[in-house]
Amino acid sequence: MKILVTGAAGFIGANHVYYVLGKHKDDEIVGLDSLTYAGNLETLDAALKDPRFRFVKGDITDRAEVEALFEQEKFDIVINFAAESHVDRSIEDPGVFLRTNILGTQVLMDASRKFGVPRYHQVSTDEVYGDLPLDKPDLLFTEQTPIHTSSPYSASKAAADLLVQAYIRTFKLPATISRCSNNYGPYQFPEKLIPLMIANSLADKPLPVYGEGINVRDWLYVDDHCKAVDIISRSDKVGEVYNIGGHNEMRNIDIVKLILGYLGKPESLITYVTDRKGHDMRYAIDPAKITADLGWAPETMFADGIKLTIDWYLENKSWWERIVSGEYQEYYEEMYGDRLK
Ligand code: NAD
Numbered sequence: 001m002k003i004l005v006t007g008a009a010g011f012i013g014a015n016h017v018y019y020v021l022g023k024h025k026d027d028e029i030v031g032l033d034s035l036t037y038a039g040n041l042e043t044l045d046a047a048l049k050d051p052r053f054r055f056v057k058g059d060i061t062d063r064a065e066v067e068a069l070f071e072q073e074k075f076d077i078v079i080n081f082a083a084e085s086h087v088d089r090s091i092e093d094p095g096v097f098l099r100t101n102i103l104g105t106q107v108l109m110d111a112s113r114k115f116g117v118p119r120y121h122q123v124s125t126d127e128v129y130g131d132l133p134l135d136k137p138d139l140l141f142t143e144q145t146p147i148h149t150s151s152p153y154s155a156s157k158a159a160a161d162l163l164v165q166a167y168i169r170t171f172k173l174p175a176t177i178s179r180c181s182n183n184y185g186p187y188q189f190p191e192k193l194i195p196l197m198i199a200n201s202l203a204d205k206p207l208p209v210y211g212e213g214i215n216v217r218d219w220l221y222v223d224d225h226c227k228a229v230d231i232i233s234r235s236d237k238v239g240e241v242y243n244i245g246g247h248n249e250m251r252n253i254d255i256v257k258l259i260l261g262y263l264g265k266p267e268s269l270i271t272y273v274t275d276r277k278g279h280d281m282r283y284a285i286d287p288a289k290i291t292a293d294l295g296w297a298p299e300t301m302f303a304d305g306i307k308l309t310i311d312w313y314l315e316n317k318s319w320w321e322r323i324v325s326g327e328y329q330e331y332y333e334e335m336y337g338d339r340l341k
């Protein structure tokens with residue numbers, strides 16, 4: 001199989017590259033990423049040494065560039081992870097979210113149609129469902145839950161998700177969609193809750209908890225997400241939407257305290273700050289469909305995954321310290337210049 005992974009220098013895209021290289025010894029992967037502030041080529045250092053992986057610096061909204069790549073490579077599977085992904089940034093400046101997340105998806109699907117790609121997979125999110133109340137713990141998102149978004153980020157992801165459904169119905173695009181809950185694990189950019197709290201704890205800096213810290217997210221270890229995407233994208237389930245999640249609901253404040261406890265840091269570092277605008281209260285996924293249809297189930301318990309993750313950040317300080325200092329942004333030019341273009 002030849003697979004295109006967009007957003008390959010980001011958190012989940014990079015983990016997916018490593019997952020597929022490890023799992024499918026005969027596969028080749030092209031990683032496409034425009035290396036925004038969230039893309040870090042250092043994350044792909046090990047993959048770049050593998051002859052089965054090639055990196056292309058490019059923007060998914062650039063139709064000419066994308067079409068040239070599709071013409072050259074003849075992909076069997078296209079998996080679209082590329083996105084602007086941070087809710088807080090979407091509240092500050094929605095424009096780039098609409099461009100990348102919606103128009104980029106359109107460009108990739110048009111190229112898939114034009115070059116007859118047998119499978120397009122859209123990495124969507126559980127945030128397309130909006131949120132659930134805290135006082136109805138039995139309510140979970142199913143694939144039938146209405147789309148009802150809160151932030152410019154989730155609205156842009158929902159628009160893309162609906163566009164994929166339109167291409168499936170109108171153009172018979174052989175596509176699948178997955179909607180996953182919050183991921184955590186190695187290589188997550190330290191602006192998201194878990195890596196930010198680890199990095200700040202280690203630096204003895206305040207841990208900014210929004211509102212009262214009682215918002216609930218349903219956390220999944222990143223490898224379990226990659227495994228699900230891998231299974232869906234190779235399945236015969238064209239046209240299907242799958243929720244991905246591991247029944248692991250946690251309040252933000254409990255995660256923050258757990259991280260502080262593991263690192264032996266004082267809870268006095270917790271600083272309650274003004275709440276996020278439009279802050280979703282609770283996400284909770286019902287993954288029954290993917291388990292029934294495709295036999296997927298999460299393998300990493302949160303208690304283990306969070307230790308693996310904290311240990312990874314402890315052992316890979318240079319990776320995130322270079323990000324926090326902004327140094328990594330010079331890495332691409334320093335190390336690769338225009339060699340990868
Ligand atoms: P991320 O921000 O870490 O990575 C996104 C990557 O996309 C970056 O490397 C960035 O450089 C690249 N990119 C951005 N704009 C681009 C463009 N125009 N052209 C090419 N590349 C571009 O995000 P992530 O957390 O790895 O999320 C990956 C995908 O998974 C996203 O689609 C996101 O919506 C979805 N998702 C994420 C989570 C989560 O918890 N992180 C949960 C469910 C779904």
Ligand code: TYD
Binds near residue numbers: 088210215
């Ligand atoms: P985040 O990692 O941004 O993911 P998402 O908003 O997509 O779920 O945030 C996870 C939760 O943590 C969310 O409820 C907002 C909260 N949060 C904080 O309390 N403080 C922070 O500094 C950040 C980044 C998030």
